[in-house]
Amino acid sequence: MILGSREVGLIMGDNGNKVTMAAKLLSDAWSNYTVIDKMPKYLYPNDLAEAAIIQTEMAKLINERVVGWKVGGSPGPMVGRIFESHCFFGNTELPTRLEVHRPALECEIAFRLEKSFPPSSSPYHRNEVIDGATLVFTVELVGTRFRDGKHIPDTEYERLIIVADNSAGLGLIVGPAIQDWRNLDLLGIPIELIMDDGSPMPLNPAESRFDPVETLVWLINELSTHGIGIKSGQVVTTGSATVLQPILSGGNAEVKFGDFGKLQVSLKAY
Numbered sequence: 001m002i003l004g005s006r007e008v009g010l011i012m013g014d015n016g017n018k019v020t021m022a023a024k025l026l027s028d029a030w031s032n033y034t035v036i037d038k039m040p041k042y043l044y045p046n047d048l049a050e051a052a053i054i055q056t057e058m059a060k061l062i063n064e065r066v067v068g069w070k071v072g073g074s075p076g077p078m079v080g081r082i083f084e085s086h087c088f089f090g091n092t093e094l095p096t097r098l099e100v101h102r103p104a105l106e107c108e109i110a111f112r113l114e115k116s117f118p119p120s121s122s123p124y125h126r127n128e129v130i131d132g133a134t135l136v137f138t139v140e141l142v143g144t145r146f147r148d149g150k151h152i153p154d155t156e157y158e159r160l161i162i163v164a165d166n167s168a169g170l171g172l173i174v175g176p177a178i179q180d181w182r183n184l185d186l187l188g189i190p191i192e193l194i195m196d197d198g199s200p201m202p203l204n205p206a207e208s209r210f211d212p213v214e215t216l217v218w219l220i221n222e223l224s225t226h227g228i229g230i231k232s233g234q235v236v237t238t239g240s241a242t243v244l245q246p247i248l249s250g251g252n253a254e255v256k257f258g259d260f261g262k263l264q265v266s267l268k269a270y
Contacts, residue, residue: 017051018043023057026165029145030062033097036146045160053079068235070140070169071219072106074077078159078167079219080191081237085169087143090139091264094171099249099267101143101170104151106240107191107255109212110138112177113236118229125223130213135181136174137191137257139265140237142244151244153268174235176261186212191241202243212238 022043029036045051059066068082080204083210086096094103115132117124140168142151144165151168153159162168178184193201220230230236247253250269256262 012268019053022054022164023061026054026058026145027061029101030058030166033100035100036043036149038146038148039161045164048160048163053256055166055219058164058166059083066234067111068172068186069219069223069236070167070172070237071215071232072108072140072167072237072239077215077218078163078168079222080163080169082169082172082237084222088171088173089237090173090175092173092266094247094265094267096249096268096270098141098170101145102149103149103162103170103244103267104142104244104246105193105195105242105253105255105265106140106142106244107187107193108138108140108240110136110174110187110235111212111216111251112136112174112233113230113234116229117191117195117220117224117231119227124217124224125249126213129217129220133216135178135184136235136261137176137178137255138176138235138237138262139173139255139263140169140240141171141173142168145148149253170239172235173265175262175263176257176270188259189260190256193242193245194254194256195247196251197205197254199246201245203234203241204240209239209241215239220235237261 064083064085066081067087070080071077106199111133113132114134150158153162156229195201216236219236247267251266252266254264
């Protein structure tokens with residue numbers, strides 16, 4: 001869930017100070033590359049709507065251009081923002097400062113929007129979304145602003161904290177783009193992640209993955225109902241093909257996207 005600014009104003013009410021304090025705690029950790037020992041109990045989000053408000057306010061305080069959106073998580077879907085300073089292109093050496101937020105890698109099919117989808121009173125349909133999207137292969141950087149935070153929740157409480165914390169979004173590496181993708185079996189594209197020159201990492205089981213196009217359509221319409229549009233040029237991730245893998249200082253990864261290309265990712269050593 002992501003809430004627009006009008007909804008945030010209506011829902012915050014007497015909780016405005018709590019939301020602002022929680023959002024500032026998270027945004028300070030994001031911007032200063034520090035970690036939070038633990039969220040104070042009085043700042044816990046009470047429900048999913050409040051967690052989404054905290055995320056929206058966190059984004060305002062970070063005050064960066066949003067260049068994309070992530071969809072994923074189990075239970076889910078959980079939605080987060082991709083900020084410009086943490087979006088990379090092609091083979092990438094990640095800056096050392098990101099290690100503080102415990103980065104992990106997920107290989108994902110994503111889409112770059114070639115047209116804008118502003119808020120609409122009626123839902124956007126699959127065909128019009130397909131016509132306005134280019135397929136891109138990506139590696140999502142998952143992370144946490146908490147010292148002992150989780151990337152994937154085991155409880156509803158953990159899910160709320162993760163949603164507030166940008167749904168564990170840390171950044172994105174954008175790889176090869178495919179213009180002529182509409183007849184491809186997207187879930188059948190072989191994706192291989194190799195960490196530190198080892199063996200290929202496990203894939204998420206097929207039954208746990210969703211049609212990437214349906215996920216894109218869902219996000220556009222979900223944001224639209226909350227008064228948020230998707231802008232041309234933004235990238236939307238649709239869920240991981242590979243099991244989450246941490247990357248440590250000095251570590252490296254190679255990702256192969258079938259016959260469509262590959263990416264090299266490393267985390268600069270201290």
